[in-house]
Amino acid sequence: MNSNVPTREDAYALLTKYNQSESLIKHALAVEGVMRYFARKREEDEEKWGVIGLVHDLDYEQFPKEHCRKSVEILKENGWPEEYIRAVISHGWGICSDAEPQSELEKVLYAIDELTGLVVTTALVRPSKSVLDVKAKSVKKKWKDKRFAAGVDRSIIEKGAEMLGIELTDLITDTIMGMREVADAIGLKGSPDAT
Numbered sequence: 001m002n003s004n005v006p007t008r009e010d011a012y013a014l015l016t017k018y019n020q021s022e023s024l025i026k027h028a029l030a031v032e033g034v035m036r037y038f039a040r041k042r043e044e045d046e047e048k049w050g051v052i053g054l055v056h057d058l059d060y061e062q063f064p065k066e067h068c069r070k071s072v073e074i075l076k077e078n079g080w081p082e083e084y085i086r087a088v089i090s091h092g093w094g095i096c097s098d099a100e101p102q103s104e105l106e107k108v109l110y111a112i113d114e115l116t117g118l119v120v121t122t123a124l125v126r127p128s129k130s131v132l133d134v135k136a137k138s139v140k141k142k143w144k145d146k147r148f149a150a151g152v153d154r155s156i157i158e159k160g161a162e163m164l165g166i167e168l169t170d171l172i173t174d175t176i177m178g179m180r181e182v183a184d185a186i187g188l189k190g191s192p193d194a195t
Helices: 008-018 022-041 046-055 069-077 082-090 104-124 136-143 154-164 168-180
Strands: none
Touching: 008 022, 008 046, 008 069, 022 046, 022 104, 022 168, 046 082, 046 104, 069 082, 082 104, 104 136, 104 154, 104 168, 136 168, 154 168
């Protein structure tokens, strides 16, 4: 990395160096897609938001017990800017990090990280196996069933929406829209015409 600003190539190289799990890589790509979507919608730096989304779980596969803490080390070693590192670890606020989300970027990352998992699971139970025909309404219906995608912490998503000052339905809709843009890469293009 020549300049101080990490590129998508830098981020992807690091992600795949530390993660071999297909599901973790797809999750990273989903979060990146949603971050880019939100950045465009808010007229923010799409590249920066996307790069941070892509590496947010950098250390999770190899160092699950040191999640977020190990990312700090890895990113520092690779010369990443402090602002990027702080944003990356803010998604673990209250779980494995003390960095409370402050910027818009950090709040969006915090709000959508768990939510992408719920959208993926909602898409996979549809006949189409596609995110292209998932609606916020379907996700909200699954939301109520605590056994569905039981690993998804709904309180984090709610807290994130609150921090951003947006309705949960709008957060879900925008997350779906961002994921549709990367549907192929995350294996959720499916066959939307299936009935």
